[in-house]
Amino acid sequence: MIKFLFSGLIRDKHRSLIPFLVTATGVMLTVVFHAWMTGVLGNSIEFNARFSTGHVKIMTRAYAENMSQTPNDLAILGTDTLMNVLPQLFPEMLFAERIYFGGIVDIPDKNGETRAQGPAMGIGIDLLSENSPEIERLNLASSLKNGQLPVNKNEVLLSNKFAEKLELSPGDTLTLVSTTMYGEFTLHNFTLAGTVEFGNTALDRGTVIADLRDLREALNMDAAAGEILGFLKTGTYDVVQTTAVTNRFNARFLVEEDEFSLVMKNLPELNNMGFLVEYSDKIKGILVAVFIFAMSLILWNAGLLGGLRRYGEFGMRLAIGEEKSHVYLTMIIESSIIGFFGSLAGTATGLAIALYLQNQGLDLGFMMKNASIMMPSVFRAQITPATWYIGFIPGVISAQIGTMLAGMGIYKRQTSQLFKELEA
Amino acid sequence: MNNEPVIRIKDLKKHFPSGSGRFTALNGIDLLFSKGEFTGIIGPSGSGKTTLLNIIGTLDTPSEGEALILGRSAGSLSAKESAALRKSQLGFIFQTYNLFPVYTVFENVEFPLLLQGVESSQRRKMVLDALEWVGLTDKIRSRPAQLSGGESQRVAIARAMVKRPAIVLADEPTANLDAKNSHNILQTMEKLNRELRTTFIFATHDEKVIGYVRRKIFLFDGKVAGDEIINKN
Known part of the structure; x- marks a missing residue:
């Protein structure tokens, strides 16, 4: 039939x-x-995870409450120790320190007078370590428009549009005008290594990407970082795994009464990603x-x-x-x-x-x-x-x-x- | 011809709702059909021919009275039981052939045996036998669209006969055929009737069919108006 x-x-x-x-x-x-x-x-x-939230994010509780302002005065201290402990506690994760900062980029002329200025949002990442996963994570090599990736101390990347606006070329000097984590006024000179274009307006508008160590020096943030991002080793976000990690972390580190105690936030809790x-x-x-x-x-x-x-x-x-x-x-x-x-x-x-x-x-x-x-x-x-x-x-x-x-x-x-x- | 009865109809009545009342299609029919009969039910349109064929074919049930088909009461059969009876013992031939257009002649004739679950080699033999009866062994791969009206009706006869039913019911089987084809078809059915002793019952008002039958039952207004045995020896 x-x-x-x-x-x-x-x-x-x-x-x-x-x-x-x-x-x-x-x-x-x-x-x-x-x-x-x-x-x-x-x-x-x-x-979003790679540039901003991570699959999970560690902050101080006070920083987390004011996250939109990237308050580096509430940054995590003693990150050198923490970064040694975290991989042992959470072997399924990779962790990366980040410092998000704001300031003004000032471009001097040949006499040292201000030729151009612009507001900047910056990210401090591990740029100079050999085989730093951050370079691949932020797709910097492919996003490079002019110049090269930083290889020396105090070299930075600028978003291409920002560099064009400021009439900057690789090799030129720029000065970051900002505040330290203790609220002090700070000036720090960088050299433009290259320009990048991510194809995203938010990032291409006025971004500075600097090495974490240089920024710590500029912002007086020795052994400190505003945030520590965690990424699953699988490379893809998984809500079950990250929830388990978050629960374990907060059970161990979060103290409700202490505003400087560490808190881990899962991706859906960050940047309205939920x-x-x-x-x-x-x-x-x-x-x-x-x-x-x-x-x-x-x-x-x-x-x-x-x-x-x-x-x-x-x-x-x-x-x-x-x-x-x-x-x-x-x-x-x-x-x-x-x-x-x-x-x-x-x-x-x-x-x-x-x-x-x-x-x-x-x-x-x-x-x-x-x-x-x-x-x-x-x-x-x-x-x-x-x-x-x-x-x-x-x-x-x-x-x-x-x-x-x-x-x-x-x-x-x-x-x-x-x-x-x-x-x- | 022996007189073994295959159909007994006693005081059969069939009513249909009509407006606020009812219409009586069959009104007190008493008939007996014996094995091997070649009978025509003759009457004008609306006389009740098709209604009677429906009840004999277990497609419908009596309103009153009794119709015993091969010993089974048509009125008490469930849908499943009546389908089983049709599948094994009853064959149908319609004026419009109703062949399955996408299947070959062989497959059309094979279908009733597929329903019965007949084994493949046996099925093939039975289909070829049936096609030989109707003289269509050279058309087994043809589709209905490639056949003439006469050939199509012969395939329909083969399909009705392939399972060797006890009773074949034919409703105006020659209505769509010319005279030559009508005679061929009727001769084929007459031959099968004689050789296999299958009971054939026709509903017709076609003179050509009437000329072949050996018994004429005249229906008028739902009643038997005449019942005539014709001796053709």
Whole structure:
């Protein structure tokens, strides 16, 4: 009987081709959309994590409460000791000290008088250590526009637009005007090693990237850092793992009464990232539900049209002695075959497109020109294990639901009308 | 021909709702059909021919009275039981053939045996036998669209006969055929009736069919108006 049904499907393109195409197209769109959303949301989460939040972030409790102001006077002290302890306590994580700071960049002329000035936001990272993971983490090598990465003390990177605005070239001197962690006025001379462009307005507007040690000297932050970012060694944010790490850390270090005690914040608690993380989780369920609903409606209609077209066939089969339940069952078997192969084709096509988008990415930088949120300019799809089945299972299910709805008419059919119907 | 009864109909009535009242399609039918009969139920439109065929074919149930089909009461069969009876013992032939368009002649004839779960090699033999009866062994790979009307009706006969049913019910089987094809079809059914002793019951008002039957039952306004045995020896 299966062979009989299968050959009918192969020969009758009306019975198979339209449902096949509907299923395959729906599954393909679901697979591509899922991979794309996973990629875009994942890219955004990782982009924020790398530049700002980490997968987790350690601060003093007081700093955390005023985080938006990057209050370095509330920075963590004794980070040299802490950085030795943390890898032992949390071997699944990599930690990096960061100092976020603000100030004015002053450019002197040949006489030492101010030629140009501009407000700057800066990041202090480990730039000069051999094999520092921070350079790769912030994608500095690829973002380099002019000059080179700092190799010597007091060399810095500036965002390219900022450098152009200040008419600075690699090798030129710039002075950072800021305050130390004790609130004192400070001036520190740096040499511009190179300029970078991240393709993100927020970062490209006026960023200074300096080595942590130089900044400690400039801001009088010996063995201190505003923040310590933690990254899962897997490289991808995982809310379960980071929650476990955060709970363990806070249980050990957080003292509610002490405003300088250390606190670890999980990524969703930082920079309003919670919405993005939650959205990323929910999108899968929404996608599947919408897909099944829409596909079922379309396939229901396709099934109704097919049922009308095959009205005579079904009637004859009932007259010959096939039970209604068996006719209904064969319709579901047919739809399962169509659903299976349609979903297979849709998944394969969707994965191929998703793979292309994962490898090539789409440069949407032109849409982000005035965006102030931290988003990458090139978005890539991301194929995860879920991408393989996210469209396939709903594809098969919706084909069956559509047929089940359409096939209910079989049960309403009166055998006593068959002679009349089959003579029509 | 022996007189083994295959269908017993006693005081059969069938009513259909009509507006606020009811319409009586069959009104006190008493009939007995024996094995191997070649019978025509003759009457004008609305006389109750198709309703009677429906009840004999277990597609409908009596409102009153009794219809025993091969010893089973049509009125007390469940949907499952009536389907099982049709599947094994009843064949149907319609004026519009109702072949499955996407399947070959062989597959069309094979279908009732697939439903019965007949084993593959046995099934093939039975299908080829049935196609030989109707003279279509050279068309086994053809599709219905490639057949003439006469050939299509012969395939429909083969499909009805392939499971060797006890009773074949044919509703105006020649209505869509020209005279030559009609005679071919009727001769084929007559031959099968004689060779296999299958009971054939036609609902018809076609003179060509009436010329072949050996028993004529005249229906008028839901009642048997005449029952005539024709001796053709």
